[in-house]
Amino acid sequence: MNVETRLHHYHPAAKTFHWLVAALVFFVWPLGFLLDLVKSGVHNDFLFWHASLGFTVFWLMLARLCVRFLTETPAKPSGMPAWLSGTAYLNQWLLYLALISQPLIGFLLVSASKGMFTWFGIIPIPSPIGKSPAVAHTLAEIHQFLAWTILVLIGLHICGALYHRVIRKDDTLARMT
Template sequence: MPSSAVVYNPLSRALHWSIVLLVAVEFVLAWLMPDVHRGTQPVGLIAWHIGVGTTILALMLLRLLWRGVGGAPALLPGPTWQQHLAKLVHVLLYAGFVVLPLLGWANASSRGWTVHLAGVVGLPALAASGAVWAHKMGNVHQVVAYVLLGAIGLHVAGALFHGVVLRDDTLRRMWPRKA
């Protein structure tokens, strides 16, 4: 087992894996929920999509804040291009999972829906009801979601390459374990 100096701290690991789980659930909800049209109400699976999505946003913000405070171990040694690619994908995932829920939220506001954090706490509207720009963000939301799915694929391929082929500590230091 790697020394505690080079593993991710327990809160970072807990947040990483909670968000992974919620993102998986969120994509399934997105695919199962009914198509959203003019006059659609935010109930059932759509309400779940919004509740889980806003939870992801809150956890991502907490995670970014905590990364600023608690830091992260330096990347393990490896070819420079791989380190650059890994960092680029990390930045994309951090930024993407903040921007993506905000785009969905803007779209929901343009439909006149009140967005609830985790389905419980009412949040302010990000756009006026009927706002054309925010309505258009619905399509951008979908495109960004699929770009991020691609980024996740690359990220997981990298993690598995380290864990299975290189057999270094990369996967282990993010793996959930006792503090």
């Protein structure tokens, strides 16, 4: 990759983590939403995939954050107003925070509900809190609130990308593709 390309695009690892997390979130979020709607016979299957893939999002986000701190971030498009740049920056970091917090809260929720979380049915992850229905209820409310928050943040993120592509006609979207 030449210097010119590197300065205008995110690192290939950052792009990979971005799109992997996006794909997983668009799969995990509906699974979580459907948990309350599916019949009891398939509820555990939905929960298995929701929890296992959600926990995968946590690890991918940590890796993504490492890449973010270890690689160069491309410059913002010229002429971008400070308020727009600040809004994009805030939305991006709120997404990072939410996409790291949400799987952790989900892990604690499964731990408080079931007493043990086994990642993909293979790797047991010890519960730091043990089985606790009262804590599970509170964690479920936080988890649901964060799920809707993530949806709003992603919606704003997509609207921002479209705004740059369609209205401003700058290369913001191309930096991550």
